[in-house]
Amino acid sequence: xxxxxxxxxxxxxxxxxxxxxxxxxxxxxxxxxxxxxxxxxxxxxxxxxxxxxxxxxxxxxxxxxxxxxxxxxxxxxxxxxxxxxxxxxxxxxxxxxxxxxxxxxxxxxxxxxxxxxxxxxxxxxxxxxxxxxxxxxxxxxxxxxxxxxxxxxxxxxxxxxxxxxxxxxxxxxxxxxxxxxxxxxxxxxxxxxxxxxxxxxxxxxxxxxxxxxxxxxxxxxxxxxxxxxxxxxxxxxxxxxxxxxxxxxxxxxxxxxxxxxxxxxxxxxxxxxxxxxxxxxxxxxxxxxxxxxxxxxxxxxxxxxxxxxxxxxxxx
Numbered sequence: 001x002x003x004x005x006x007x008x009x010x011x012x013x014x015x016x017x018x019x020x021x022x023x024x025x026x027x028x029x030x031x032x033x034x035x036x037x038x039x040x041x042x043x044x045x046x047x048x049x050x051x052x053x054x055x056x057x058x059x060x061x062x063x064x065x066x067x068x069x070x071x072x073x074x075x076x077x078x079x080x081x082x083x084x085x086x087x088x089x090x091x092x093x094x095x096x097x098x099x100x101x102x103x104x105x106x107x108x109x110x111x112x113x114x115x116x117x118x119x120x121x122x123x124x125x126x127x128x129x130x131x132x133x134x135x136x137x138x139x140x141x142x143x144x145x146x147x148x149x150x151x152x153x154x155x156x157x158x159x160x161x162x163x164x165x166x167x168x169x170x171x172x173x174x175x176x177x178x179x180x181x182x183x184x185x186x187x188x189x190x191x192x193x194x195x196x197x198x199x200x201x202x203x204x205x206x207x208x209x210x211x212x213x214x215x216x217x218x219x220x221x222x223x224x225x226x227x228x229x230x231x232x233x234x235x236x237x238x239x240x241x242x243x244x245x246x247x248x249x250x251x252x253x254x255x256x257x258x259x260x261x262x263x264x265x266x267x268x269x270x271x272x273x274x275x276x277x278x279x280x281x282x283x284x285x286x287x288x289x290x291x292x293x294x295x296x297x298x299x300x301x302x303x304x305x306x307x308x309x310x311x312x313x314x315x316x
Contacts, residue, residue, distance in 0.1 A: 001051025002298045004279045006082075008202030010156050010177045011123065013054040013082050015273055015298055017206055017282040018047045018291060020055065020070050024062020037069055039287055044073035046288035048080070050295055056180075056206065056282050058086035058128055059113050063095060071117035084124035084206075085113050086160060088131065088141070101131030106144035110153055122148075126158035126180060130166050138166045142173035149174075158206075164197050176203050178279070183207035185253065185271050185314050186215055186237070186246060199277035210272045210281045211265055213238070215246050218254060218264035222247055245316075252313045262300055269297035271310055 003012040023040040044055070055074065057066045067085060074081055087109040090100045106127075113122065125148060127141050138159075148154040158178035159170060170176050179198050181190045187209070198205050211217055213232060222244050225233070232238040237246060250264065257267040272281040285291045302310075 001053075001295075003053075005204070006124070006156065006206075006279050007175075007177045007198075007204035009175060010204050010279075011082050013206075013280050014052045015278075015280050016052055016269065016291070016294060017054040017056050017084075017280045018044065018052055019208065019282040019284040020057040020066045021061050021284055022286045023069055024057075024066035035286060040069050040285075041073040043285045043288050043291060044070065047285070047291045048074075048077060050292065052291065053081045054084065054206070054280055054282075055081055056084045056208075057117075058089070058126075059109055059116075060086070060089040060091065060097065060128065063091055064112070064116050067113055067116035071119065075118060078119055082123045083117065083119065084126060084158070085117065085122055086126040086128035087113070088128040099129055099131045099135065101127060101136035101138075101141040103136070103140050103144040103147075106141060107147065110148050114153065121152065122154050124156045124158050124178060125154040126160050126178070127162075129161050130159075130163075138162075138169040139173050142170045142176075146174045158204075160208075164193055167194075167197060167201075167203070171201065176201075178204040178206055180206045180208055180282070182209045183272055183275075183278075183281075184210050184212045184216060185268055185310055186212040186249065188311070188314060191275070195275060195277040204279040205275075205277050206280045206282055207272050207278060208282045210269050210283065212246075212268075216250065216253070216264055216268040218250060220247055220250070249313055249316065253310065256306060256310065256313075260300060260302075260306075262296060263293065265294050266297040266300060267302075267310075269294050270300035270302055271307070273297065274302050274307060 002015045057070045088101050091097050145157040156177040160180035236242040257264045269281050
């Protein structure tokens with residue numbers, strides 16, 4: 001495994017991170033159906049055994065269940081890992097989700113996450129989505145994060161899904177240690193403005209969905225469908241003409257992977273890691289093979305001509 005420093009002030013983390021969205025099981029942000037907790041624990045152990053020290057979860061994954069699973073699986077190895085979770089999405093008794101970036105809510109959420117994770121500190125605490133409903137400006141959220149740092153409950157502060165203006169507002173309160181944006185060959189929008197901004201300001205970047213929610217697994221065809229209730233069944237990139245175009249792109253990308261004698265998922269992760277702003281690529285995991293299968297990507301060096309070829313295919 002290889003490691004990179006998270007921004008200018010953060011810890012050294014593995015360039016492949018363990019994504020725990022799916023292991024939350026049924027519930028919001030886990031449209032993959034029920035998950036076996038024993039298999040989830042095996043996946044965590046496989047990652048640990050192969051040098052992965054960065055584990056990313058969120059309060060809302062499985063409505064708290066993902067945090068509980070990760071906390072139990074890492075018990076006894078807490079000092080060996082960088083544990084990240086997220087706040088800002090809360091749910092009521094009916095499991096209705098809403099955004100809340102207010103000062104008091106962030107502090108309450110942190111206490112609940114600490115209990116579920118079974119730890120007395122969170123290495124990286126991230127605002128999951130900006131509170132665009134104007135419940136709280138980015139500055140208020142950052143003040144709450146700074147309070148948690150001063151109280152010793154959080155070590156580093158990050159945000160997820162923020163644009164440059166929101167990053168600038170956050171930086172007016174305190175340094176932002178990391179950004180977690182969606183980033184992949186098929187979703188490269190952050191390359192234009194966001195990644196250069198983070199690189200310039202010493203903000204680490206941990207990209208999520210490097211496989212574009214399965215599109216870059218190489219397993220989809222024109223006939224692929226998703227069950228009702230799976231968000232991909234309603235997503236333009238995974239259905240209809242969007243799916244057909246992406247399958248065509250993937251077939252061309254497979255030719256590049258073959259030249260490097262790697263798999264398509266390994267190519268996808270290597271592409272993300274080739275950007276100078278990237279610290280780590282978070283790979284979603286349901287079983288050990290999901291994480292073990294992409295490990296060779298850390299040793300893949302894509303030259304500039306290949307990166308340009310990949311971008312041309314994606315832009316078609």
